[in-house]
Amino acid sequence: MFELDRSQYPQKKADGTLDIDLTSGKYLKLWQGPQHPGITGNMAIELTVCGDEVVDATTHVGYLHRGFEKLMERRTFMQCFPIVCRICVPEPDFNEYCYAAAVEELAGLEIPELAHWIRTLILEMGRVNSYLMYLGGQAGAFGQGVIGQWTTYVRDLMLDRFEELTGARIYHMFIIPGGVRDNLPDGFAGRMEETLREIESVLADVDRVMFHNAVFKKRAVGVGVIDTAWLDSYGITGPNARAAGVAKDVRKDQPYLVYPELEFEAVTGKDSDIYTRADVRRRDLLLSLDLIRQILSRLPKTGAVMTKLPNVLHWKIPRGETYVRGECSRGEYGYYLVTDGSGYPRRVNVRGPSYTHSIALFERMVINANISDVAALLVSLHTYPPEIER
Amino acid sequence: MQQLYDTLTQRFSLGEFTRQRADLAFITVEAVRLHALLRHLRDQEGFTHLVLLTAVDWLEDGQFQLTYLINNRAKCQDLGLRVMIARDNASMESIHDLWAAAATYQRELREMFGIDFPGSPRLMDDFILEGWNAAPPYRRDFDTLEYSRATYRERPGRETRDPAAHMKQQLYGDKGDV
Amino acid sequence: MSISDVLSPFTAWKNLFRDPVTIKDPLNERPGAARYRGFHKNDMDKCIGCGTCETICQNGAIDMLPVEGIPAVQGDSGLRPRIDYGRCCWCALCVDVCMTGSLTMSNEYKWVESDPDLFRFTPGVDKKYWDNAELGYQRHDEKHLMPVAREEMPELHPEARLDSFVEIVQGYNIEQAKLEADRCVSCGLCIATCPAHMAIPDYIKAVRDGDYERGVQLLYETNPFSQVCGRVCTHCCEDSCAARHEGDPIAIRWLKRHIIDQVPQEKVIELIGKPAAPTGKKVAIIGAGPAGLTAAFDLARLGHAVTVYEAQAAGGGMTRYGIPEYRLPYNALDRDIAVITAMGVEIKYNQRVGTDITMQQLEADYDAVVLAIGLHQGRSTRIPGSDHPQVRKAVDLLRQITAGETIDVPKSMVVIGGGNVAMDIARSMARLQLQHYGEIRVTLTALEDKAHFLADPVEIKESLEEQINILDSRGPQACVIDDNGKLLGLKTWKVLSIFDAERRFAPKYDPADEQIHEGEMIVEAIGQMADVSLLGDALTEKLEWNRGRIQIDPNGRTSENWLWSAGDCVKGPDVINAVADGHRVATSIHRALTPQEATA
Ligand SMILES: Cc1cc2nc3c(=O)[nH]c(=O)nc-3n(C[C@H](O)[C@H](O)[C@H](O)COP(=O)(O)OP(=O)(O)OC[C@H]3O[C@@H](n4cnc5c(N)ncnc54)[C@H](O)[C@@H]3O)c2cc1C
């Protein structure tokens, strides 16, 4: 473990825990969440402050534990499909993709070429939405509510595209084991282009109002720095790692779906602070818009979207285990699937990037932070609690 | 991956090797050898990223499988180390000294599977469940349906019929000698 | 940080003069996308109440419930899915698996109600404003989650099969059987249609699991003729199969055969176990056909002493002496019978009741008697010349072929009749012709037109493959005989209609369209009747009759309380009905023979 610099360092007791005597009047316990504007989703952080400086922090999760991993153990392989997306609200499609790909791998199924393209498209669309939500949240953490209104508006346009493609706005239930449920509707590319343009124009505004903003810079530059030495120790992935200058991007490192055929470079930053992470995400969002254009101009126009499955009511998969990952907007998302020859998964373990980011990493980072920065710092790690507690 | 396995076997005694994909393999390891092997893999072989640590309950064999999934980004390789431990009084050496994030995984495994990791920080703190008294819920012998039946009220007004039984009753049920 | 960082945020003010982007509801409609997964619709005429939607629903949102005005009928349970929108997540898996395509989704998503229980509704029954919505989630073929095509059955090609009586259908291997069994959704709709109500979904599951011993046990619970039925059953269950609506019905018959083919006979006997302790009661059964032997099997297992009297030299009745060997090899039939006799059933062959032993004798010697004599007298067309010795009955010829009697094989022949029996005799004679003369010259004339043929489509297809000359809409008028008394052929007229306005049999012909079909032999295959001469005058007089058939009650008992009757001679028309009948009389006899506990 790293030695922490605590300017108001509480002494350690013999058993190694901190000696915080609340009756001394020196320390104060502060709950941020579970109901608090400065928290991401259903989560809580228990802060111990000395003055307005944080000296200790504990992340509390469990406010929306639904036991998905266990629920899947009593659902057939197809029955698991509709529930996995619910593990992550803003970017549900990674669950669908990782689950489907893991099942297909262990069942020995090949899926049609077109399905690979459409899956990639869906995942990039989801990334766009997730980043749009993040930008609103990050600006909001500094009191800039208007950014969230703008990004919510364009996110809604993207939801319209999701709706016409998948038949649903939030939980798409579209990347199904065996392929995807449909081809693109007629005229989709044109309507998508309009949406992309609208997003770009809003992003230009966001750039002016949020990123070229004295207040934002003052609050975000040089604050919440992630040391590159922490990356492996805390399992840091995605923009949190890329903003520290490490080009960790599963789309490049271990290309899946049709990423090998797309032209792009991993977006990185240098300074590893809140501002850089926000900027990396903004540029990654622009990259996603570009990838969507690349996909739409190059995907096959016709072809099968699903491979024939055995009767899904009694579909059994031979004993095996695998891990399938992808790069979601927050970092490495993965499914570890174990099968035992029966019609049900033996074990599913969902690896969400927030798991390490919002607990081990956050608890470490927030030490010595000013209370007023805590919300911005947490948001800057872009964490979604449901993927922590699955 | 085979090559990696071959070099590793020269230094460590390893169990079964399973090549799942070109970039993913699993190796079974004895519990006592895990820590040294992980350290070697992390420091010498480039597997610096702990992807996940989780457990699989093989109830019928009386064993838990612990899976340590590690990643070598430069070589684009994933390696899963499988450690089988006894289910009764399950306990395993902690690896939080290798990866700080491991403490969280171990805390969760303690809570959800009842596996002990002596020395792991804050191991006994509640993680997801607060005030949970029943058996560790991710064990196979914890019946979620039974639990929810006992804990929650069924909304009244639901009933269903089996098509075959309904047809029998309607169309040809045995009415005895007539 | 620069001065522009202070000024640039003020560009946000430009939005002050923008129109709002929100849609004002309810002033503006905002329809769901064309493939939106909205509220459910269900086509009541198509839905068959199979409950597959309920099975797939991982939210437990669907209940199957009876609905006013939708009775249970063959192939439709009469139940309909009721969906609880408190649980549904609109995943549309129910739509993707629906066996009929009746369940669909509209693109509607707005529904306001103050009573939460109203959100539990039966689409298609509870009328909703979206019932006729045109848009909504569409299930295309790729999305249909059920395999629709039947595993093809390996069969001998015409060239390979025509010169002998070897079995045509080869049977599934284990892999094929598993694939076919995989298609079954275990809904159980077929059970009601099977006359013997076999545990079809359960034994198909046994195939999936590879548990053939369990499969055999399940078969024997309801049918001791699985070798026979697995090959020649009329498989009416398949007409009720849920899978037939959007694909081929499950090959239920072939799967049954597959199970019984996998388990050796000794093992079968071991699996069904020993009969119960002797009861001291004696039952005589006349006729070792499927009906008689099924009753014998049941009664013997219940501990009664059963003796079967059979006029022929071997058992099986029409399944042996009617059905040709290329459809049902004798050794398959022998295996079924061997299991039955292993239960202690005694069969006395070459014992014709009425000739070798009288009904009175049986009545005196036994506690109960079952009459299961089948239909063994061929009907005649009674057209001029039909009494010529070269004009034969199909059943007689088929019996001769089975018994190995020498037949004077004609170089050319005409078969009258368009049913399965006609096909059987035509195809059997074709084989003999090929063996004797190296060529086939069989003409088959049927009253019906091709669209209304009585024979199975498979039979017609295979007959055509076997070079049978099938002529439809031909009405036999006379057997043409030359001056020397030699049979030349059959004269037919074209059929204009078969039934009159009251649906009575009254064929109309066009005499102008006359043809003579050449044949040294004519075979009549237009139906059979029971030979009831064994009863004797006194018993015939005593029994109650119903349109030429012995009258029985629903349990198969005749008006004489010691006599039951089963099978073709009272009901028909096929093996599985004979088996079901056999069970029915056995149950009834067992009740009659078991001392009833005095009920208060
Ligand atoms: C050519 C042909 C093809 C057929 N094909 C099929 C088919 O593919 N599938 C199908 O399901 N069904 C088929 N059937 C019908 C099926 O064979 C009968 O429905 C079934 O055999 C009826 O069984 P049963 O026991 O009632 O009578 P039967 O099988 O006719 O048995 C009656 C038995 O009683 C014996 N008997 C008669 N009188 C006496 C007596 N006085 N004393 C002693 N014994 C006597 C007979 O010798 C015979 O063995 C076919 C029938 C024919 C004629």
Ligand code: SF4
């Ligand atoms: S699956 Fe289709 S046909 Fe079967 S009960 Fe459900 S709606 Fe009706």
Ligand code: SF4
């Ligand atoms: S849409 Fe999904 S959740 Fe709703 S009833 Fe159908 S299967 Fe169940």
Ligand code: SF4
């Ligand atoms: S055979 Fe057909 S009707 Fe019978 S249970 Fe299977 S799918 Fe349903």
